[in-house]
Amino acid sequence: MSETESSLDLTTSLSGTFPQLRSRIFKIIVIGDSGVGKTCLTYRLWTGRFPEKTEATIGVDFREKVIEIEGEKIKIQLWDTAGQERFRKSMVQHYYRNAHAVFFVYDVTNAASFHSLPIWMEECRRHSRGQEVPRILIGNKRDLRSSARVGAELARKFAEAHRMPFFETSAKSPQGYDCMETILITVAQGLKNQKPLLLSQPSTKQIKRTVTLRHNGLEDCILDQMG
Numbered sequence: 001m002s003e004t005e006s007s008l009d010l011t012t013s014l015s016g017t018f019p020q021l022r023s024r025i026f027k028i029i030v031i032g033d034s035g036v037g038k039t040c041l042t043y044r045l046w047t048g049r050f051p052e053k054t055e056a057t058i059g060v061d062f063r064e065k066v067i068e069i070e071g072e073k074i075k076i077q078l079w080d081t082a083g084q085e086r087f088r089k090s091m092v093q094h095y096y097r098n099a100h101a102v103f104f105v106y107d108v109t110n111a112a113s114f115h116s117l118p119i120w121m122e123e124c125r126r127h128s129r130g131q132e133v134p135r136i137l138i139g140n141k142r143d144l145r146s147s148a149r150v151g152a153e154l155a156r157k158f159a160e161a162h163r164m165p166f167f168e169t170s171a172k173s174p175q176g177y178d179c180m181e182t183i184l185i186t187v188a189q190g191l192k193n194q195k196p197l198l199l200s201q202p203s204t205k206q207i208k209r210t211v212t213l214r215h216n217g218l219e220d221c222i223l224d225q226m227g
């Protein structure tokens with residue numbers, strides 16, 4: 001898989017693409033340290049496969065697909081962002097502009113990626129201009145549980161303190177796809193009942209309630225599946 005090529009193409013074509021989109025579009029951005037598995041998670045979600053090889057994302061890898069929710073076709077744009085500062089600095093404001101939800105990802109085997117979360121959240125807050133965007137916390141690489149450095153309880157407490165739903169998953173394990181798909185559909189369902197994209201930011205109080213309520217059941221289901 002050539003991450004570099006697609007990242008560069010997308011970076012240059014973004015501004016020309018957006019204003020022409022008419023259907024309901026939800027933009028979700030994936031944020032976190034380099035190497036936590038953002039590209040693998042999004043690739044898995046879009047193709048059903050774990051990529052054999054990835055390279056550091058440059059700028060952004062932009063993926064789009066239409067999903068049907070309660071009879072309505074909704075376009076989901078997933079922005080797989082670069083974790084490395086040098087590959088992201090010129091793109092940061094594009095990441096956050098009109099974002100409807102943020103997936104914060106850390107690697108359960110890498111404590112530093114967990115400790116970076118407040119920095120990512122602060123960046124998100126700065127660029128959201130006072131708008132509260134729904135946020136989801138995702139601990140990736142659950143298949144490497146035996147070498148985990150971040151306990152699920154600690155992460156859960158962190159998520160609760162910041163009023164975020166929390167999931168542990170793996171881009172590599174067979175269940176990882178179901179988990180990510182469930183998260184995506186749940187977030188899209190929450191967003192669906194809000195105003196159309198590109199007209200205004202969604203009212204996040206309502207979204208948060210939807211996501212949080214459904215989250216409790218979902219998380220149990222995912223943790224059961226992941227065993």
Ligand SMILES: Nc1nc2c(ncn2[C@@H]2O[C@H](COP(=O)(O)OP(=O)(O)OP(=O)(O)O)[C@@H](O)[C@H]2O)c(=O)[nH]1
Binds near residue numbers: 032054142
């Ligand atoms: N075991 C395991 N390895 C994973 C998982 N997800 C990603 N990896 C590995 O982690 C490394 C980094 O994955 P990427 O998806 O490229 O990381 P990234 O967050 O996109 O990194 P940047 O693009 O630099 O921000 C790769 O070697 C992947 O194979 C997972 O769930 N389990």
Ligand SMILES: [Mg+2]
Binds near residue numbers: 056
């Ligand atoms: Mg990447």
